[in-house]
Amino acid sequence: MFDAYPEYIEEFSIEIADFNPIGPTAHISLPETMPKRNNGIINIQNNDDWCFGWCVLGALHPVKVHPERNPHRLYGDFVEKLNMDDIPIPVPVSTPVYKKFEENNPEISLCVYEWHNQNKCLDFRYVSERRGEEYKQVNLLVITEEERSHYCIIKDLHKLVYNHSKHKGQKYLCRYCLHVYSAEKGYKEHLPKCKSLNNAPQRPQMPVKNRSIKAFYNHKCMQPNPYRIFWNLEILTEKLTPEEKTKLIHTERLQMHKPCGYCYVVVRMDSSLNYEIMSYDLYRGPDALERFVTKIEKEQANIQEDLSAPAEMILASGDLKSYNEATECWICKKPFIKPSQEALQKFEEAKHRLLEVKEWEASIGEDHPEKKKIQKEYREALSALNRKVKDHDHINGKYRGPAHDTCNKKLRIGSFETKVPLICHNFRGYDSHSLMKVVSKFTVDKLNCIPENIGKYKAMDVDQLRFLDSF
Structure with a gap:
């Protein structure tokens, strides 16, 4: 019967016990997993249960020489400045007590x-909601x-968390979330937004006047890969011999997959996505x-x-006229700006030095000792002009439009740098298996894979x- 009630109760009792969290006591040595020297810790050597109060007073009234010894003598005069009303002694590790x-x-x-101790790092016990320089900061460590x-x-x-990041220079640490910054600027920007570790919101970043528009700037990705190879393998399954099966201990395999053939097609494509098949191969055999x-x-x-050997530029009728009349780059869509006098002067000086090198080599018959350095300075000065140039497709030679010198170089196809997918x-x-x-048969020094x-391998780079994968 599910709706039955008991006729009588032999015994009914309620036991109530006070919850007494473990409170700090007298001096305890630092854990072995904690750095022993230069750890930024002052371990008060008290012989009573008032270590919380001594630590707070020690943080508010620092002592230079042996601040850990005899807290009664060092901090006894400041005891009355602390309001410990309704605070149990010893002070338990409890958030309500800290708030009180x-x-x-x-x-x-x-x-x-x-x-x-296990992870050799700090854990949060209590983080104050009070922020700002008007408050006196007190940071305490609880050891058990x-x-x-x-x-x-x-x-x-x-010092205590110095090894938590790889940066070995000056560090700026947020005491509310223990996030480390290597620059003071980032640290100061973080402080007003920090809501401690447990309540950290997504960082709001509103657009500013000069950076309120999102645009495409990775112009080198406008150039498609000029070559790509489509390939596939054919594989047969062969049954394992009894001798091969005996070599397997932890698994039971029945067949071996052995490649028996392949096929590939090499395709070349220009920037207009016009493609042509350059070569192909089909083969069947054990190797x-x-x-x-x-x-x-x-x-x-x-x-x-x-x-x-890129293709020569092909100018159609009207291309030269449109180039001369153009006022903006077809790649970045920004206008052409007349170079400054300083950039022009540097270019003329670099050009003059390069001519002197050529004259010296013509008269002496040897390479100038600073030829490479002067050539590099000339290229840098020429690039600083950011002059208007004609951009063309290196595959079919067609003229694409006027461009800045720097933008044109971003679309450059390197014969040894451009990846071939x-x-x-x-x-x-x-097939990756x-x-x-x-x-290892590839004649390269380094292989990279994802x-x-x-x-399973998503991708693999061989030089x-x-x-x-096609997907």
Whole structure:
């Protein structure tokens, strides 16, 4: 019966116990995981239960010589300045108690931390909501030993967490969230927005007058890859022999995947997305992977040779007139500005020095010892002019429009720098396994890859070649 009630109760009792959190006691040594020297900690050597009060007084009234010794003598004269009404002694590690202490002492901003032995870092116990220089900052550290606790003064919070970041120079640390800044400017911008670790909001950043418009500035991405290779492998499955099965201990495999053929197509494309097939290859045989690597490296050499000789510029009727009348760059859409007198003067000086070098070499018959330096200065001075130039497609030679000198260089195609994507369907899930077996066959010094896990690779760079998935 679900609606039955008991006829009588033999015994009914309620037990109530007071909650007494563990309060700090006498002196406790610092944990072994904490830095022993230059840690910014003052461990008060008290023999009573008033370590919280001594630590607060020690932070408010610092002593230069042995501030940890005999707190009664050093800080006894300042005890009456602390309002400890309704604060239990010893002071427990409790947020309501800390809030009550701040209510009693409105000029103090209190932060309490705890040392985490396993991770060797600080944990938050209490973070004050009082911000500003008008408050006296008091930073305390709680250390525990079995059922005992003890407060210490954090004299320098920066020293205590110095090794928490790789930056080894001057650091600026926020006491409310322990975020480290290497520059004072970023630290001061952070302080008004910081809401401590647990209540950290998303940082609001409103647009300013000169930076209120989002625009495209990565102009080098306007130039498509001139070459791309589409490829795929064919793989057969062969059953394992009994001898091969015995070599496997932890897994049971039934078949072995062995490449038996490949096919690839090399496609060249200009900036107008007009493409043409340059070469292709189809092969079947037991050495398919090794042959594939050899053929791809030959194709890479052919691509480098082709890109090293860009097409000559082809000007259609009216292009020269439109170039002379143009007032803005077709790449960045910004107007052409007349160079300053200072830039023109530097260019003329660099040009004059370069002519002197050529005359010296013509008369002596040897290379000038500072030829490379002077040539570099000339190129820099020429680039500073940011003059108007004609931009054209290096693949088909067509004139594209007027451009700044710097913008034109951003669309430059490097014969040895421009990546050649090799696109394969399901490269990440399957074909990358087979390719990794012969990746050492490539004649390069360094390989880079983006692994998804130990068996899948999203992409792989082999020198100038970049293997990608079609998705």
